[in-house]
Each structure stands twice: as structure tokens, then as C-alpha cells.
Amino acid sequence: MSGRIIRFGVIGCGLMGREFASAAARWCHLTGVDFEPRITAVCDANPEAARWFVDRLPTVEHAYTDYKELLADDNVDAVYCAVPHHLHEGLYVDIIRAGKHLLGEKPFGIDRKANVAIQDAIRANPGVLVRSSSEFPFFPGAQQIVRWVNEERFGRIIEVNAGFWHSSDLDPNKPINWKRRLASNGEYGCMGDLGLHVLHLPLRFGWKPLNVRALLSKIVPERPDGKGGMAACETWDNASLACEAAAGSQRFPMHLSMKRIAPGHANTWFIRIEGTKFSAEFSTKNPKQVLYMPYEPGGEQAWRAVDVPCRSAYETITGGIFEFGFSDSILQMWAAFCDEIAGNEPAFRCATPDEAEGSHRLFTAALESQRTGGTAAVEWEE
Ligand SMILES: NC(=O)c1ccc[n+]([C@@H]2O[C@H](COP(=O)([O-])OP(=O)(O)OC[C@H]3O[C@@H](n4cnc5c(N)ncnc54)[C@H](O)[C@@H]3O)[C@@H](O)[C@H]2O)c1
Numbered sequence: 347m348s349g350r351i352i353r354f355g356v357i358g359c360g361l362m363g364r365e366f367a368s369a370a371a372r373w374c375h376l377t378g379v380d381f382e383p384r385i386t387a388v389c390d391a392n393p394e395a396a397r398w399f400v401d402r403l404p405t406v407e408h409a410y411t412d413y414k415e416l417l418a419d420d421n422v423d424a425v426y427c428a429v430p431h432h433l434h435e436g437l438y439v440d441i442i443r444a445g446k447h448l449l450g451e452k453p454f455g456i457d458r459k460a461n462v463a464i465q466d467a468i469r470a471n472p473g474v475l476v477r478s479s480s481e482f483p484f485f486p487g488a489q490q491i492v493r494w495v496n497e498e499r500f501g502r503i504i505e506v507n508a509g510f511w512h513s514s515d516l517d518p519n520k521p522i523n524w525k526r527r528l529a530s531n532g533e534y535g536c537m538g539d540l541g542l543h544v545l546h547l548p549l550r551f552g553w554k555p556l557n558v559r560a561l562l563s564k565i566v567p568e569r570p571d572g573k574g575g576m577a578a579c580e581t582w583d584n585a586s587l588a589c590e591a592a593a594g595s596q597r598f599p600m601h602l603s604m605k606r607i608a609p610g611h612a613n614t615w616f617i618r619i620e621g622t623k624f625s626a627e628f629s630t631k632n633p634k635q636v637l638y639m640p641y642e643p644g645g646e647q648a649w650r651a652v653d654v655p656c657r658s659a660y661e662t663i664t665g666g667i668f669e670f671g672f673s674d675s676i677l678q679m680w681a682a683f684c685d686e687i688a689g690n691e692p693a694f695r696c697a698t699p700d701e702a703e704g705s706h707r708l709f710t711a712a713l714e715s716q717r718t719g720g721t722a723a724v725e726w727e728e
Contacts (some may be wrong), residue, residue, distance in 0.1 A: 349380030349586070350688050355422035355446070357413045357437060359390035359592050360401055362451060362479070367399055373464035376681055381688040387639075391414040404493035413437060415676035417444040424687060427451065428479075429539055430530045438476075440465040447475040449683045452542035454478055454702035454708075455530035461706040467567040468699050472562060477683055477696035480546040482510075484678035484694065486654045487628035487636045488547065489615060492694070494638075495551050499622025503593060506600040507655035508548060508617040510540040511608035515583060517568060522569040522724045526579040535562070535582030537709040538623040540604035542702055547617055548591070548600060549701045553697075555589035555600060557723045562586075565607050579679075583607045587712055589724075602708075634669060660685075 347433050356363045356369070370383045389410040390396040396409040410416045416425070417440060426444035427437055434455045441448045454460035458505035468476050482488060492498070497569075502573055514520060524530035525539055548555075562582040610612070614627035626638040634653045641647060647683035655666035658674070661708040679708040682692040707724050715722040 349382060351382055351384050352687050353386045353421055354383050355387040355389065355419065356385055356399065356415045356452075357389045357416060357425055357427045357441075358429035359388055359392075359395035359609060360428060361397075363390075363426065364398065365673065365676050366426050366428075366680065367403055367682045368673060371403070375662050375664070378432055379660065379681060380683070381684045383684055386421045387416050387419050389413045393428060393495045403595075410573060414440065417441060417446065422446060424448070424475075430524045431532050432478050432530050435463050437656040438464045442467040442471050442474050445471065446472060449479060449529060449688050449696065451477060451479045452536040452697070453534065453701060453705060454542075454699065455706065457534065457587065458706045458710045460647045461703055463701060464701055466725035473682075476685055476699050477686070478542060478682050478699065478702045480542055480681065480697035481672070481675040481679040483547050483550070484658050484675040485628070485630060485633060486656060486658050487633065489561075489658055489694065490616070490636050490654050491619070491626055491628050492547070493548075494624065494626055495619070499624040499640075500619055500626075502621060503596055503598045503626075504620040506548065506553065506591065506617070506619050508544050509605070509615070510543045511603070511614045512540070513608050513611045513711065514562030515606040516609055518566050518569065520569060520576045521572045524580065525583050525632040525643070526577075528580040531581050533581075533713060534597065535585070536604045536606045537562075537585050537587075537705075537712060539606070541585075541602075541709055542697060542705045543615055544602050545705045545708065546602055546697045547636065547703045548602075550695075551598065551699075553593045553594070554620055554704070555587075555590045555591050555602075555708050555711075555724050556597075556726075557590050557721050558698035558708060558711050558715050559588045560585060560715040561588075562712070562716045573677065578716060583700070585712065588668050588707070589708070630672075631673065637691045 388396045388399040391653045428451045545654045563584045565583045568576045587602040589600045618627040639649045656670045658678045685692040711722040711724045
């Protein structure tokens with residue numbers, strides 16, 4: 347490839363850091379792009395995690411244990427940062443102030459205060475491109491739903507249901523990790539962990555939750571601590587948020603759910619939109635399939651199921667009949683971020699800091715609703 351090389355540093359060489367390494371390593375999968383990420387530096391507080399990169403990626407020139415050293419590295423144009431939530435504020439603010447473009451992991455701060463500090467740093471450094479990771483809207487089925495919304499097919503919106511459900515925490519023997527602890531994952535619990543995935547499309551469509559009635563639950567009280575004992579699980583496992591949403595002059599119910607414990611759901615992300623003229627649904631449970639139902643007054647109400655072609659925002663070498671998966675969505679998200687760094691209008695924009703901020707506004711209101719048992723307004727104006 348003879349196009350622009352974007353030199354990346356990865357801070358946080360865990361689960362998601364390795365996904366980016368894999369996406370960068372198979373960039374030839376994409377067709378028609380003239381930019382390419384190159385991972386030149388990595389950083390993890392645990393040198394063993396960074397070693398995985400050094401051993402596999404010949405492009406890595408430096409491995410650091412202190413992220414400030416990576417930020418001082420002139421061979422780094424942009425940073426992917428995937429660290430636990432209590433570190434977002436300090437690291438994201440320093441990355442932005444260092445003038446490095448940032449693809450940060452959600453939720454963009456452990457709480458609303460941390461998110462405000464990150465937003466302030468973004469506003470003070472307008473030359474830095476900042477986006478949040480959120481890959482599921484890049485599935486071809488989700489992209490089909492995006493097209494239908496943009497074409498205003500739905501008529502009056504009756505109701506929206508969106509969610510992101512996991513199930514591995516159903517196993518009480520699963521050892522505790524940082525996502526179950528208040529100090530590292532924050533009071534939002536599963537909302538901070540899973541919520542922006544659920545909100546990315548509704549907020550992109552301009553559907554604002556005006557208020558929320560939240561039902562948050564803690565299901566497994568303690569887990570093995572990995573040292574022979576048990577440790578308390580401090581964070582919310584599941585969240586069901588019943589919102590009144592606004593889209594222009596329309597008002598409609600929007601049900602958003604984020605679940606660590608949804609029996610049988612490994613990584614199910616879905617959105618279902620019901621409208622007076624058209625309804626549609628996509629779920630990663632059936633990643634090839636989109637359900638839809640056009641409706642004319644007095645006509646038949648018959649849902650249709652179609653296998654969508656393997657075609658997402660960025661063209662690839664994969665034939666249209668083949669299946670799209672999680673790692674493909676990560677590759678697409680990276681193409682969109684690099685496309686913007688290269689100065690282009692992306693085929694589909696990664697989640698923006700304003701969308702991440704919108705999710706914080708909702709989660710903060712949801713915590714208030716849970717405390718009072720009532721309906722909490724979502725504050726959209728400062
Ligand atoms: N987009 C997605 O689908 C998705 C999936 C899982 C997690 N995430 C997000 O990714 C982020 C990280 O989650 P993960 O599952 O990869 O976690 P992880 O625990 O697998 O990895 C985090 C890494 O950060 C390192 N780290 C901790 N403190 C550090 C510091 N001060 N400097 C440098 N490195 C440090 C840890 O040693 C670890 O290797 C979180 O924000 C999480 O919400 C996103």
C-alpha cells in the first residue's frame with residue numbers, strides 16, 4: 347500500500363488492544379483505502395501484556411510501561427487507549443494535550459465528572475481527532491437499519507428497543523475482575539461497560555432520552571478472588587432503562603437494556619424499531635439476518651427475513667455471500683477512524699465524544715432514578 351501511514355501507539359495491551367493489533371495486521375482485507383495504521387509503540391503497566399505485541403508485530407519499535415513516555419514518542423501520531431475506566435480521565439486528557447489523535451474505549455470516563463474533564467480537554471485542542479470505540483453499528487445488518495432510518499422509512503415511531511447482553515457472569519465461579527469493582531468500573535456498573543454500545547445508534551439518529559425510569563440489579567453478590575477467597579461484587583449487573591425519547595416533535599418509548607447476566611446471550615447486540623409505516627430489527631444473535639415489515643394501511647402485517655450481503659461501510663475482499671463477524675466490525679471501525687485522520691469524510695463515523703457524553707447524561711439520571719425509585723429527567727443543557 348502506498349498511501350498514508352498513520353503511526354499508532356497502543357496504551358493498554360489487554361483484550362481490546364490485541365483486537366486492534368489483529369485488525370492492523372490484516373489491513374489488506376480492505377479495498378479502496380489509501381491509509382493504513384502502523385503500530386509503532388505499545389504501553390502497558392504490565393510488561394508481559396506489551397510483550398505479546400513485541401513478539402508478533404515487527405512494526406513495534408518501543409514498548410513502554412509509563413504512558414507518558416509513549417506520549418513523548420515522536421513516532422506516534424495517534425493513540426488507541428483501552429484501559430479500565432478509572433484511568434480514562436487522566437490518560438485521555440494527557441493524550442489529547444500531547445496532540446495525539448485518540449480512539450478511546452468507552453465509556454470515556456468513570457463518571458460524569460471525569461467525562462466533563464475529557465470534554466474540556468477536547469474543546470481546548472480542536473486539532474486533535476477524538477472518537478470512541480463502538481463497533482457493532484458497522485455490522486452490515488446494522489448499516490441496513492441506518493440506511494432505513496436515514497431514508498425516513500418508519501413513519502411515526504411507535505417504540506424502540508435496543509440492548510447489549512452478556513451471560514458469562516451467570517457462572518458464580520467466574521473470578522472477579524475490575525468490571526465488578528466500584529473503584530475501577532464506577533457506579534455506572536454494567537451501564538458504563540455496555541451502555542455506549544446500546545446508545546450509539548439512537549443518539550446518532552438524534553433520538554434523545556428525555557427522562558428515564560431505571561431498574562438496576564445486582565445478581566451475584568460475591569465471586570472467587572483468585573486467591574482462594576471470595577470478593578464482593580460491587581457494581582450493577584443488569585440495567586433496564588425505560589426512557590421517553592424525542593425525535594423532533596415525536597415522543598416515543600425507548601427501552602434500553604445492558605445486561606452482564608442475560609442467560610444464553612454471549613454477546614448479543616440488537617436494535618428493534620417499530621413504526622407506523624415500517625419496522626425493522628437486527629441482532630448479532632443472527633448476524634446475517636435482518637427482519638423488516640413494511641406496512642400500508644389495511645395491508646398485511648407480515649415480517650420478512652433477509653440475509654443481508656456481507657457489505658459494510660468499507661468495501662472488503664470478502665464475497666457478498668460470506669458471514670461478517672466481531673473482528674470484521676473492529677476492522678471497519680478502525681477504517682472509519684483512520685479515514686477521518688486522513689482528512690476524509692468517513693463512510694460511517696465512529697462514536698463521537700458528544701455521543702459518549704450523551705450516554706453519561708443518561709447513566710447519571712438512571713442512577714438517580716434507581717436511588718429515588720422515580721422518573722429522572724436527563725439533563726441535556728448545562
Ligand atoms: N469495544 C468493545 O467491544 C470492548 C470490549 C471489552 C472492553 N472494552 C473497553 O476496553 C477498555 C479496556 O478493557 P479490556 O477488556 O481490554 O481490559 P483488560 O483488562 O483486558 O486490559 C486493560 C489493560 O490495561 C493495562 N493497564 C492498566 N493500567 C495501565 C496503565 N496505567 N498504563 C498502561 N496500561 C495499563 C492492564 O495491564 C491491561 O493489560 C475498557 O474501557 C472497556 O470498557 C471495549
